[in-house]
Amino acid sequence: MKVAEPTVERLVQYRRLLDRMDRDKVQVISSKEIGDMLGFKASQVRKDLSYFGEIGKRGVGYNVDRLLKHVSDILSPPRKWNVGLVGVGRLGEALLDHKAFLSDKYEIVALFDVSDEKVGETFFGRPCFHVDDMPEKLEEMDIEILILTVPKDAAQRCVDAGTEKGQIKGVLNFSPSSVVAPPGLIVYSVDISVELEKLLFYLKHEGTKSI
């Protein structure tokens, strides 16, 4: 089945909301309630959820517990992924410590940096290796995903090193630069300054855009 990217993004948010509702012992929820809480139209919510089968009850709504399991199943990867984080600077450390990166679906198992002060050390329980050793270490540790928190000039080199032996399947790039990826490699970029620039643009052209 093919699912559009905006749908996946919303599914992640549905799960987060449902998880909270479930903990709060809410039993039933309607598409309108979900939409209001997350800022989407009810029809959007219903369309997203109906892609994966009829899960709600007409005239009633969705059973929170059941829907949560359903959405989780859709999103959950079939196995756990090993992740490598490249660039142990402030941003890298912040991500290491980020609650979002506590999951049973992925785990940051190794760090990479170029600084002699960092290589050989351990940060938040993860060993740091030299970037030059990436190809071997990635293979050895079965790492298939890279998170890049490196300066912009280093990003492309990291992608190249990660794909050298072909083992890296996905990259989450936090550096302020575009990278060219070989076909098959999935790259997501989160460009912090671009987000702020967009915000400024729409502030200038006041009130044209909201989320």
Next chain:
Amino acid sequence: MKVAEPTVERLVQYRRLLDRMDRDKVQVISSKEIGDMLGFKASQVRKDLSYFGEIGKRGVGYNVDRLLKHVSDILSPPRKWNVGLVGVGRLGEALLDHKAFLSDKYEIVALFDVSDEKVGETFFGRPCFHVDDMPEKLEEMDIEILILTVPKDAAQRCVDAGTEKGQIKGVLNFSPSSVVAPPGLIVYSVDISVELEKLLFYLKHEGTKSI
């Protein structure tokens, strides 16, 4: 004029590229070259640039210096904005130190936190106040933009405090939660874990998506 969000996002990237080209003394560049370097189609680049007038030369390409000025003018806000950063944790500090946040268009002028250890201190030259004092401080310091690097449960409260006296116009939210914003307030959310989840989803459904 109304400009689509994906266009703004690309414009920011054009400017970044043109800036580098200009420093490298490149004089002329074609839409194809720009596209290849950033991963867009040439026709996309031309369409984006043509929204703001005819700036290229047919048969030749774009004058880098001229195009850079042009794109900068489109993106530049009319004046400098004062920004407040809420939540001086690891992520907050990483952003404070982030080169992307060095600009003549905006400046982080104040920090807010709830921790007694942080309130009253100075971080990277910026004073930290208590979140409870936000409404007054924001007004006093003429802050119109908030960056939120707070835990998810605090995000909504920060937006509410920021809009209490109506002075906040834009919010860049890094916390893993959706916030409901009053109309007129522009909210951009950068949800780090959502990005990773999307990546995992497409890794699972292998090779359906890129960038």
Next chain:
DNA sequence: AGGTGTGAAATCGTTCACAGCC
């Protein structure tokens, strides 16, 4: 009555294809 599921319509964004200029 109330709320889901879903084709059809509308909107939004990208790509094509070609006329026009250098």
Next chain:
DNA sequence: GGCTGTGAACGATTTCACACCT
């Protein structure tokens, strides 16, 4: 010949509207 500017075609995503179930 090469490259821009742009209407028109296409593709993707959202919203509408209503049949259908409880």
